Amino acid sequence: MLKAKNILIGISGSIAAYKIPILVRLLRKAGANVQIIMSESATDFVTPLTLSTVSNRPVSIKAFDKNTGEWDSHVELGRWADLFIMAPLSANTMAKMVAGIADNHLLTTYLSARSDVMFAPAMDLDMYKHPSTSRNIEQLKSWGHILIEPTEGELASGLCGMGRMEEPEIIFDRIEQYFDQQSKLKGKKILISAGPTYEAIDPVRFIGNHSSGKMGYALAEELANKGAEVYLVSGPVALQAANNIAKVVNVTSAEEMFDACNSIFDQMDIAIMSAAVADFASANIAEQKIKKGGSVPSIELKPTKDILFSLGENKTDKQLLIGFALETNNEIENAISKLERKNLDLIVLNSMQDKGAGFGHSTNQITLIDKQKHPQSFELKSKTEVAKDIIDKIESLI
Ligand code: CTP
Numbered sequence: 001m002l003k004a005k006n007i008l009i010g011i012s013g014s015i016a017a018y019k020i021p022i023l024v025r026l027l028r029k030a031g032a033n034v035q036i037i038m039s040e041s042a043t044d045f046v047t048p049l050t051l052s053t054v055s056n057r058p059v060s061i062k063a064f065d066k067n068t069g070e071w072d073s074h075v076e077l078g079r080w081a082d083l084f085i086m087a088p089l090s091a092n093t094m095a096k097m098v099a100g101i102a103d104n105h106l107l108t109t110y111l112s113a114r115s116d117v118m119f120a121p122a123m124d125l126d127m128y129k130h131p132s133t134s135r136n137i138e139q140l141k142s143w144g145h146i147l148i149e150p151t152e153g154e155l156a157s158g159l160c161g162m163g164r165m166e167e168p169e170i171i172f173d174r175i176e177q178y179f180d181q182q183s184k185l186k187g188k189k190i191l192i193s194a195g196p197t198y199e200a201i202d203p204v205r206f207i208g209n210h211s212s213g214k215m216g217y218a219l220a221e222e223l224a225n226k227g228a229e230v231y232l233v234s235g236p237v238a239l240q241a242a243n244n245i246a247k248v249v250n251v252t253s254a255e256e257m258f259d260a261c262n263s264i265f266d267q268m269d270i271a272i273m274s275a276a277v278a279d280f281a282s283a284n285i286a287e288q289k290i291k292k293g294g295s296v297p298s299i300e301l302k303p304t305k306d307i308l309f310s311l312g313e314n315k316t317d318k319q320l321l322i323g324f325a326l327e328t329n330n331e332i333e334n335a336i337s338k339l340e341r342k343n344l345d346l347i348v349l350n351s352m353q354d355k356g357a358g359f360g361h362s363t364n365q366i367t368l369i370d371k372q373k374h375p376q377s378f379e380l381k382s383k384t385e386v387a388k389d390i391i392d393k394i395e396s397l398i
Helices: 016-030 039-046 048-055 072-078 092-099 104-113 124-131 131-142 170-179 212-223 254-267 305-313 332-339 382-398
Strands: 006-011 034-036 084-090 115-120 152-156 160-164 189-194 229-235 247-250 270-273 280-282 301-303 320-327 346-351 365-368
Touching: 006 016, 006 072, 006 104, 016 048, 016 084, 016 170, 034 039, 034 048, 034 072, 034 104, 039 301, 048 332, 084 104, 084 124, 084 170, 092 104, 092 115, 092 131, 115 131, 115 170, 124 131, 124 160, 124 212, 124 346, 152 346, 189 212, 189 280, 212 229, 212 382, 229 254, 254 305, 270 305, 270 382, 320 332, 320 382, 332 346, 332 365, 365 382
Parallel strands: 006 034, 006 084, 084 115, 189 229, 189 270, 229 247, 270 320, 320 346
Antiparallel strands: 152 160, 280 301, 346 365
């Protein structure tokens, strides 16, 4: 999500500046480009050398460097940024932002920035409580700037209360959320099937499989985090669905899963069928528990309805349909034939040959094949990471 995003961090004079190198490290690790711009007083709290080392770029402090004769354009910096974060934001710099004062490089850059602005105030308790600070925060918010509220705790002055800048990890999460919300998946209605199905033989026994539902639940959670409206149709699993999932429908059998998926598919933008649906169910479910003692019973099976196939038949040009394939041999050919037969836009292939992939594991190794039929293989990763790879691919198909 943060890969190749240009993030400009404006640091003003506050002790909380010492936390910014940690934020820079987190952003860089996530693949973002980070440019630091500091007010002169900020350099008393954290060294430009530290910041240029962690950001891997020269730190910008003055528009013009008398020693080198180099000119640092505030306009270019302001246009470069995908997001401008003022952190920590001192009461003084905040007041100048509100007043439109441009008496240093940080403030001229702020005034010429075109990106959205986030701000993380940091100051002492009484400064934070002062009506001018409250008024300034409200003013910045009214311009659409995103407030990262300070927290309560011990302050550098020794006082205890509101005014501590939020921790770098939380600021990082807020930045991720910001870019997530720009996702093409925001507001999309997505149906996900997950887990196994149980096909009853008698009132106490069933035919099932080892699917844990982890892959489908990871997809549901990641998609919901990206602002999608997720409808999760789940077979029996021991998992808790994330609370930002719009609706969870619990089912047991393939028949119930078929009905639940088909009844809402026409309202969906995307459907991802990750459930391990039983291919066969008992033709005659015994009304009473089958007793031992007599002859050994045989169970007559009947095929279940293929949910994915049925969705593929009803799919419109506006909808995307994604299926899974678990194969033991001729994996790519089998997956491509499944993609075509079931009218899919994308198939996620798991090979039983790969260790740590498939049922029950917390990891998975996948190959993605779209209609262009070029297999794209990924290494073994956690199911959450795999979910992110699948979602990146889906976003590229929208
Ligand atoms: N699927 C489904 N309904 C079924 C069976 C399968 O929706 N009754 C979906 C699964 O959720 C998965 C895909 O179809 O997305 C692949 O299922 P799989 O059982 O591997 O493939 P099949 O097409 O059933 O073929 P085979 O069992 O012969 O490999």
